[in-house]
Amino acid sequence: MSGSNSMWGGRFAEGPAAVMREINASIPFDKRMWRQDIAGSKAHVAMLAQQGIVSAHDAATIDAGLDRVAADYAAHGVAEDLALEDIHMQTEARLAEAIGPVAGRLHTARSRNDQVATDFRLWVRDAIDQTLVALDALRVALLTRAEEHAASVMPGFTHLQSAQPVTLGHHLMAYVEMASRDVSRFRDARARMNLCPLGSAALAGTGFPLDRAATAAALGFDGPTRNSLDAVSDRDFAIDYLTAAVQCALHLSRLAEEFVLWASQPFGFVALSDQWSTGSSIMPQKRNPDAAELVRGHAGRIMGCMTSLMVTMKGLPLAYSKDMQDDKPPVFECHDLLGLSIAAMTGMVESATFRTDRMRALAESGFATATDFADWLVREAGLPFREAHHVTGRAVKRAEELGVRLDELPFAEFQAIDARVNEALYDVLSVDASVASRTSFGGTAPANVRAAIAAARETMR
Ligand code: ARG
Numbered sequence: 001m002s003g004s005n006s007m008w009g010g011r012f013a014e015g016p017a018a019v020m021r022e023i024n025a026s027i028p029f030d031k032r033m034w035r036q037d038i039a040g041s042k043a044h045v046a047m048l049a050q051q052g053i054v055s056a057h058d059a060a061t062i063d064a065g066l067d068r069v070a071a072d073y074a075a076h077g078v079a080e081d082l083a084l085e086d087i088h089m090q091t092e093a094r095l096a097e098a099i100g101p102v103a104g105r106l107h108t109a110r111s112r113n114d115q116v117a118t119d120f121r122l123w124v125r126d127a128i129d130q131t132l133v134a135l136d137a138l139r140v141a142l143l144t145r146a147e148e149h150a151a152s153v154m155p156g157f158t159h160l161q162s163a164q165p166v167t168l169g170h171h172l173m174a175y176v177e178m179a180s181r182d183v184s185r186f187r188d189a190r191a192r193m194n195l196c197p198l199g200s201a202a203l204a205g206t207g208f209p210l211d212r213a214a215t216a217a218a219l220g221f222d223g224p225t226r227n228s229l230d231a232v233s234d235r236d237f238a239i240d241y242l243t244a245a246v247q248c249a250l251h252l253s254r255l256a257e258e259f260v261l262w263a264s265q266p267f268g269f270v271a272l273s274d275q276w277s278t279g280s281s282i283m284p285q286k287r288n289p290d291a292a293e294l295v296r297g298h299a300g301r302i303m304g305c306m307t308s309l310m311v312t313m314k315g316l317p318l319a320y321s322k323d324m325q326d327d328k329p330p331v332f333e334c335h336d337l338l339g340l341s342i343a344a345m346t347g348m349v350e351s352a353t354f355r356t357d358r359m360r361a362l363a364e365s366g367f368a369t370a371t372d373f374a375d376w377l378v379r380e381a382g383l384p385f386r387e388a389h390h391v392t393g394r395a396v397k398r399a400e401e402l403g404v405r406l407d408e409l410p411f412a413e414f415q416a417i418d419a420r421v422n423e424a425l426y427d428v429l430s431v432d433a434s435v436a437s438r439t440s441f442g443g444t445a446p447a448n449v450r451a452a453i454a455a456a457r458e459t460m461r
Contacts, residue, residue, distance in 0.1 A: 026086045026325045031078035032332055036122035037087045038070045040115060043218035044198060045106055047211050054105045062106050065099035088112045109201060109208035113232040113320040117197035120328065122219065124241050127335045128190045132183060134342040139179050139460060141349040146172040147453050151446035153431045154359035155368055162366030165431040168354060170444040173452050178251040185244040193237030196221035200228035203319035233319040235309065238331050242306040245338050252341045253299035259292040259348055268358045273351035291344045298337045305330035363431045367396045367406050372428040381420040391418045
């Protein structure tokens, strides 16, 4: 029957077109770049006028029209019109509504390929700038708490076994080092990406007499990109950003994991503030470190974002391919997750109550100053380190048998193990003496920690 045919026939003819429109559209996500798109267009049209490619009058009309479109976006958001595909066509359509056919002159000597490459660079550059501000806040929080606890003793761990006493300040400063490397990686990425693709056109450049240096300067770039094919197909800048973000997220996940451990009852090193704890719907006593757990988890998703863009780019021939439209969602997602993660860790560091009494008790209970005794035997009694290690091992064993700390072991017991000792050995067995003695550059001595804090503050100026 022809009726049934016309039923599915009509639907079939319409169906693929609708799906085509849907798969093709990036407006649902690239509308996030509207500010960059407007800025790029304003720089472009100003240059076209300066070069006599469009008249000064038309350029002024277009520029004012772009301001109106921007004001409308700011007030009402960007409509998700799938038929208009992306933010570039959306803005041009809005512009035409605002100023009429003269809007059509804006796209002279420009393609969406160099346009999107420029917008996206501007967006990633802004994302990096925001991340740098956030990382500074994290570093300030860590430095503040490190200064407060420059001399607070805690157990230092290797293999998560009590190893040697360190100070909490020293431990927190380790994360300042990591955050500072992150800052340096983001700055590197920013410096490397800061060339402007605009004027590369679709892939081959253009015959119009552009001043690419002018648009680059207007948009805060150091200059124009050098090869049009590379410029429209390069997404290294986004991958540089993502790899820096991954390293940063890895660091945050380690700090988050320490907070999860430290907030647990067996450790009891930290009490998270109410603002950074959550309750359980069934167990009334619970104060869970959910934010720290989510920072730990977000690191995995951020790695997924990096992998996503790398896989998209792998094996793509020059120049632009539509695959590259998928570059934006993982970068946007990464930026949102990383921003939350840095802010959450900053808040937790700022507001945590560190249980230094508990840290000290644990540092004192694990024979953590055994190395200090061995070092003393080398220094004061002239033993070879290997032999000192054995003597100390026997002392630890004896203390364990008697159920006392190393510094509680009676002198007669030490003497029975090795006659070369004298009572001065007790001077090195306290955890305070231990940390104070570690004055090698980069060591945990409170004086070193204070110097490291001052040096870090100096580099942050
Ligand atoms: N929405 C596109 C993207 O994000 C813009 C570039 C489109 N270029 C093209 N030749 N179809 O990649």
